[in-house]
Amino acid sequence: MYFxxxxxxxxxxxxxxxxxxxxxxxxxxxxxxxxxxQNLQKEINSGLVxxxxxxxxxxxxxxxxxxxxxxxxxxSQSLGENVAPFSFLGPYVMAPIALSHGxxxxxxxxxxxxxxxxxxxxxxxxxxxxAARNGSGVTFKNNKVNGRLMFVLDIEGATHLLLADESGCIxxxxxxxxxxxxxxxxxxxKTRSYSEVILDxxxxxxxxKSLKDNxxxxxxIDAGRIILAADSLGASSTLISKAVEYSKERRQxxxxxxxxxxxxHMCAEMAADLEPCYAFVWHAAxxxxxxxxxxxxxxxxxxxxxxxxxxVIAKKATEVHGGMGFTDLMGIHYWFKRIGVNRQNLGxxxxxxxxxxxxxxx
Amino acid sequence: MNLNYGPEYKNFKKEVxxxxxxxxxxxxxxxxxxxxxxxxxxxxxxxTRTKWQSILIREGYFARSIPKKYGGYGGESxxxxxxxxxxxxxxxGVPSPMGGQGIDMLVPTLLELGTEEQKKxxxxxxxxxxxxxxxxxxxxxxxxxxxxxxTKGELVEGNWIINGQKIWxxxxxxxxxxxxxxxxxxxxxxxxxxxxxxxxxDTSGIEIRPLVDMTLKAGFNEVxxxxxxxxxxxxxxxxxxxxxxxxxxxxxxxGSLTDPNGTMNRVNSLIDRMKKExxxxxxxxxxxxxxxxxxxxxxxxxAFQSNSLRVLSAKINSGQDMKMAGxxxxxxxxxxxxxxxGFAVDxxxxxxTLYEDSPHLRDKGSWQFLYMYYLGLIIGGGTSQxxxxxxxxxxxxxPREPKVQGV
Numbered sequence: 001m002y003f004x005x006x007x008x009x010x011x012x013x014x015x016x017x018x019x020x021x022x023x024x025x026x027x028x029x030x031x032x033x034x035x036x037x038q039n040l041q042k043e044i045n046s047g048l049v050x051x052x053x054x055x056x057x058x059x060x061x062x063x064x065x066x067x068x069x070x071x072x073x074x075x076s077q078s079l080g081e082n083v084a085p086f087s088f089l090g091p092y093v094m095a096p097i098a099l100s101h102g103x104x105x106x107x108x109x110x111x112x113x114x115x116x117x118x119x120x121x122x123x124x125x126x127x128x129x130x131a132a133r134n135g136s137g138v139t140f141k142n143n144k145v146n147g148r149l150m151f152v153l154d155i156e157g158a159t160h161l162l163l164a165d166e167s168g169c170i171x172x173x174x175x176x177x178x179x180x181x182x183x184x185x186x187x188x189x190k191t192r193s194y195s196e197v198i199l200d201x202x203x204x205x206x207x208x209k210s211l212k213d214n215x216x217x218x219x220x221i222d223a224g225r226i227i228l229a230a231d232s233l234g235a236s237s238t239l240i241s242k243a244v245e246y247s248k249e250r251r252q253x254x255x256x257x258x259x260x261x262x263x264x265h266m267c268a269e270m271a272a273d274l275e276p277c278y279a280f281v282w283h284a285a286x287x288x289x290x291x292x293x294x295x296x297x298x299x300x301x302x303x304x305x306x307x308x309x310x311x312v313i314a315k316k317a318t319e320v321h322g323g324m325g326f327t328d329l330m331g332i333h334y335w336f337k338r339i340g341v342n343r344q345n346l347g348x349x350x351x352x353x354x355x356x357x358x359x360x361x362x
Numbered sequence: 363m364n365l366n367y368g369p370e371y372k373n374f375k376k377e378v379x380x381x382x383x384x385x386x387x388x389x390x391x392x393x394x395x396x397x398x399x400x401x402x403x404x405x406x407x408x409x410t411r412t413k414w415q416s417i418l419i420r421e422g423y424f425a426r427s428i429p430k431k432y433g434g435y436g437g438e439s440x441x442x443x444x445x446x447x448x449x450x451x452x453x454x455g456v457p458s459p460m461g462g463q464g465i466d467m468l469v470p471t472l473l474e475l476g477t478e479e480q481k482k483x484x485x486x487x488x489x490x491x492x493x494x495x496x497x498x499x500x501x502x503x504x505x506x507x508x509x510x511x512x513t514k515g516e517l518v519e520g521n522w523i524i525n526g527q528k529i530w531x532x533x534x535x536x537x538x539x540x541x542x543x544x545x546x547x548x549x550x551x552x553x554x555x556x557x558x559x560x561x562x563x564d565t566s567g568i569e570i571r572p573l574v575d576m577t578l579k580a581g582f583n584e585v586x587x588x589x590x591x592x593x594x595x596x597x598x599x600x601x602x603x604x605x606x607x608x609x610x611x612x613x614x615x616x617g618s619l620t621d622p623n624g625t626m627n628r629v630n631s632l633i634d635r636m637k638k639e640x641x642x643x644x645x646x647x648x649x650x651x652x653x654x655x656x657x658x659x660x661x662x663x664x665a666f667q668s669n670s671l672r673v674l675s676a677k678i679n680s681g682q683d684m685k686m687a688g689x690x691x692x693x694x695x696x697x698x699x700x701x702x703x704g705f706a707v708d709x710x711x712x713x714x715t716l717y718e719d720s721p722h723l724r725d726k727g728s729w730q731f732l733y734m735y736y737l738g739l740i741i742g743g744g745t746s747q748x749x750x751x752x753x754x755x756x757x758x759x760x761p762r763e764p765k766v767q768g769v
Contacts, residue, residue, distance in 0.1 A: 001442060002364045003675035004682060070363055244758050259761040264754035271753055272690040279668035279687065286363045301661035308658070353657035354650075362633065362647055 013074040020082040026331045032085045033190035055116040057096040063116035070285040073230040080234025083334045085191040090154030095122035097223045102207035102216035123158035125149035130347045145204040149197045156193035168217040171204035189341040224346050225303035230281050232310040232342045235335045239317035240270050273309045300356040304349035310339040382454035415490045423447050424459035425489050433486025441677045464488045464495030468541050498528040498542030509553050515544035524590040534570050534583035547602045556604035560596040577734045620695025622666040632706045686757050693749035696739045703733035
């Protein structure tokens with residue numbers, strides 16, 4: 001019995017972290033998010049692809065590394081720690097999972113191989129299946145798709161879009177299609193990209209197995225939720241380290257603020273709340289790979305729980321930094337915002353908890 | 363990640379299950395000697411507690427790693443086997459071995475630091491439940507700051523003469539012995555002046571007064587010492603080393619107070635209760651606000667279960683880092699349990715406040731009782747605030763509070 005990340009997983013995770021420390025410092029991230037770092041962004045993208053991040057979940061027969069979701073969760077933790085300006089969730093987690101489980105052999109050969117070779121990149125438009133907001137939704141008819149997707153993930157640099165209707169049928173469209181209009185959305189988190197997509201009679205390649213039942217879309221969303229939880233876990237762990245470090249340096253009333261019990265207790269509460277989240281995220285990813293019966297409930301609960309814990313940490317860690325925590329100078333807000341957006345992606349906590357209740361027939 | 367225990371444990375589990383089936387329904391002829399002894403089913407074989415303890419030791423289901431010459435099974439310590447035993451006993455409703463402060467705290471201390479004579483005199487009898495122990499640590503003015511304790515011990519003509527008072531002494535009224543911290547070196551510095559003494563509770567000069575707590579049960583006692591005389595040899599470790607002797611066991615107590623699987627059983631009981639209970643004809647489980655909070659708590663308990671697997675793994679696989687995961691357990695587990703029991707009272711509303719033998723009482727009043735009982739556990743064994751100091755200082759490396767001048 002061994003509960004935790006394996007040596008291989010830790011090694012891969014460290015490689016990602018080391019690369020990001022060297023190439024995606026906060027200064028670099030600031031430049032990119034202010035729109036002045038296109039070359040720096042390219043360097044980050046190609047560096048991470050060189051590490052094999054794009055083929056992580058692609059089966060071996062299509063040229064991928066054929067690793068499991070726990071591996072991807074370990075990577076996502078590192079990306080979150082460093083608020084990496086990088087699209088991981090959509091193109092390299094949800095797309096390969098959906099294609100592996102839902103597509104025909106012909107589709108697999110076409111798309112999965114291209115993901116592994118870094119020729120194509122998927123954005124994800126599943127929000128309408130989880131909770132459709134006013135005036136959004138798509139319909140499939142005669143291999144065409146019409147409608148509007150309100151909140152597409154990872155549109156930056158994407159060549160294709162994996163989209164779902166309200167009933168959970170999944171299709172693929174080529175973003176080069178002229179009948180697609182992309183409206184970029186601005187969220188608080190500028191390390192990743194979001195958009196509205198309007199489709200007017202666009203050709204769609206449907207995933208056959210997703211038409212039968214909701215297995216494929218649920219499996220894909222489960223994976224996505226675990227990866228988002230891992231990202232928030234990483235972001236939260238950085239916030240705690242930063243708060244503790246700052247509290248040991250900053251002096252007021254003739255002593256470091258970290259020696260005040262009020263500050264110590266805030267940090268202890270953050271650490272105590274976050275610590276079980278490591279085990280929970282790894283456990284959920286392990287169940288996703290090996291114990292499918294427990295997997296759906298685990299991924300719902302890990303998403304909503306880590307979202308709630310991270311929200312509180314984002315607040316408290318900012319507070320420990322005092323006024324400086326509120327400034328752009330210190331940059332704490334990058335982690336605060338990353339956590340804020342992760343929380344809403346693929347279902348905010350209350351919606352996901354209702355899903356958890358339904359999974360248990362409650 | 364590998365959650366399989368392997369073939370050796372599969373066989374062990376089978377053995378334990380067949381043992382449990384053989385003894386299903388076993389219960390005790392003698393009265394519970396202590397409130398900490400387990401509640402058992404009625405029906406099946408009747409047996410004395412001492413006999414039951416000796417069967418469990420013989421089979422290796424209790425006192426596994428304690429040497430045979432001191433009354434144990436004499437095997438290797440094995441956390442996975444312990445876990446299998448605990449979960450199968452609980453699944454089959456077979457009474458688990460006795461716990462309590464003698465078995466959980468004194469025995470490990472004696473095995474590590476006691477003399478050969480002390481080990482022979484006390485360990486086996488304690489394991490069999492023939493000697494029940496209580497712990498004499500806290501005093502009215504020495505709680506979180508335990509090392510400031512003032513109960514005095516003077517060595518006069520080969521005897522310790524003890525005067526003072528202890529408080530929060532659970533099971534004192536059932537105990538034959540107390541392991542006690544006493545100030546024997548008044549000239550030495552705070553921590554260096556304490557000794558760890560073993561006191562027979564029938565010695566003259568000891569008075570026990572039950573201390574009724576908010577649950578209206580006398581879970582604790584006050585114990586008063588007036589010229590209590592015990593032999594000089596009843597000391598563990600040397601004079602003035604009592605603080606170090608006690609610390610070996612305090613660490614143990616903190617880890618053992620909370621069980622995530624027990625908490626998950628409570629979540630499941632609460633789900634059952636919420637399916638039965640209604641407001642205005644609507645089941646509680648169908649009321650969105652309650653559903654949401656219930657799911658939130660279930661998630662939190664699952665996180666705690668995962669955390670305990672990680673702690674278990676670190677005990678088996680050397681070199682795995684789990685310092686923080688272990689350190690948070692007392693704080694996290696007691697607060698979580700209190701929150702859960704309190705939520706259950708809330709969903710039942712006024713019915714949730716019923717107590718003792720009131721009409722309309724649900725689940726024997728256990729939600730309200732445990733809601734209060736766990737507040738006791740949040741405070742006892744190092745309060746949540748003390749736990750946060752430990753997490754911050756030892757876990758996160760934050761600076762200690764500056765000492766107040768002149769204390």
